[in-house]
Amino acid sequence: MNRTLIALALGIITALGLTGCGVQQQAVTHDEIMSQLPDKTKASLERSNDPKEIDKEFRKRFEATQKIAHNIVQQDGDTITVKHQLGTTVMPKEHKRIVVIRAEDPMIALDEPFIAASYNDKSYLYKDLVARNVQHISINDETKSINYEQVQALKPDLIIMRDSYGQGAYDALSKIAPTITVNVNKEEVALLSIAYALGVPEKGEMRLKAYYDHAKQIRIALADRMNSETTAVLRILNKEIRLYSYLRSDMTSFMAELLNIKPADMVLESELNASNHAISLERLPDLDAGYLVVTAGYGSTSSNNSNIAMERLTNMEKDDLWKNLTAVKEKHVLLVDSSLWLAHGIIAKELAMDDLYNAWGK
CATH class of the missing domain: 3.40.50.1980 (Nitrogenase molybdenum iron protein domain)
Known part of the structure; x- marks a missing residue:
């Protein structure tokens, strides 16, 4: 055949x-x-696990992620604008009461405070969220429905939402407070985009580099053992x-x-x-x-x-x-x-x- x-x-x-x-x-x-197979897939099978080669590879990956995040989050003077999947949002000057809709991981990774999110005791972030006194809000993930009245009662000054909840959710939340959306499936871009939007770029870049360092050490160990x-x-x-x-x-x-x-x-x-x-x-x-x-x-x-x-x-x-x-x-x-x-x-x-x-x- x-x-x-x-x-x-x-x-x-x-x-x-x-x-x-x-x-x-x-x-x-x-x-x-x-x-x-596509050429990209073939190339991915031929990479080296030499530490110096890994450093080069991750440096290029970091720079590519930076470029994407800078295209999403743009700064003009002291005005930060986020051009995301569902719209364009001008960031508020202060954001002390942030509500998070399924983007808790990058917020905790950045060690940035937020007041509410939806979670349960099955979540790998449960202990962190409880320790931070994050309030629980009701979300039905099967129907993508959010308790907007509950969100509004929290009087947020910023909402960060996973973009898969769609245009309707974004429009409804935007009536409550400025809302930005992120594609959490792209973990590295999501992390830097949120960091840039919140005005803490150095924190985001340091955390991303730490992520790559973690991956490098495990990659070398697995290559050696497997x-x-x-x-x-x-x-x-x-x-x-x-x-x-x-x-x-x-x-x-x-x-x-x-x-x-x-x-x-x-x-x-x-x-x-x-x-x-x-x-x-x-x-x-x-x-x-x-x-x-x-x-x-x-x-x-x-x-x-x-x-x-x-x-x-x-x-x-x-x-x-x-x-x-x-x-x-x-x-x-x-x-x-x-x-x-x-x-x-x-x-x-x-x-x-x-x-x-x-x-x-x-």
Whole structure:
């Protein structure tokens, strides 16, 4: 089968949703996968873990992040203007009563005060938020609905909102106080943008450099211990098994971009498919990863029952298809907290990096 037909077959299988329905998909060879990958992905597989090379790489990444953040946040004299996804906001001269809508991670990373946010005891930030006496506001994440009356009663002078809540939420909140939105999925840009908007650029840049230093140390340790073995990330859900891509997933791209962890061929194959990463149990033997990260369940704000996903994982672990995986036989399986790994923010990513280091970097 030539490469064009292979790509077409993969697309048809994916479009029909057959990868998660027990249908055996024909394995694609490493060379066939590599021939179809974008140049950016290929280049990401050839980076060095030499400390000096990492420094160069992260310096370029820092400068690129700075440039993006400066395009978002512009200063003219003492006036700071934020041009964000949902509008343009002139920052108030003082912001002592900030309400945060799902952008708590960068605010805590910057050690900037805020008076209210929405959170629960499943959050990895719960102890920090309680220690800071942050008041709780009601948000329904399933319907993206915010208790505006509660926000208004707090008399905020600035609101910082995750942009995924949309134009309606932004317009409503802007009637209460000046509101800026951030794309928290882009953790590094979100951190610097908020720092620039709040008038604390040095604090933001120092914190971002500390983030890169943290990643560098863990990257070197993992490279030394894992000996270029490949890795894959699986998420067990109530009705499907999901294999995460190498670069395109917000949940796992830090493993590729910052830690330079090498992906299994089946993970690279998923880079060719932009729509569906569900796989069947029958395809598990094709997952040749030397190391495996597994999460079962949903994020801290989801109403889905994670216990069902955990029960499914328990049953999978009894299956011979699972037991015969290389990573399982080598005891290189790391079970991680879905509420943390599905979160966005540099604190979340640092904690995820720590999970990898504690399992395989020591």
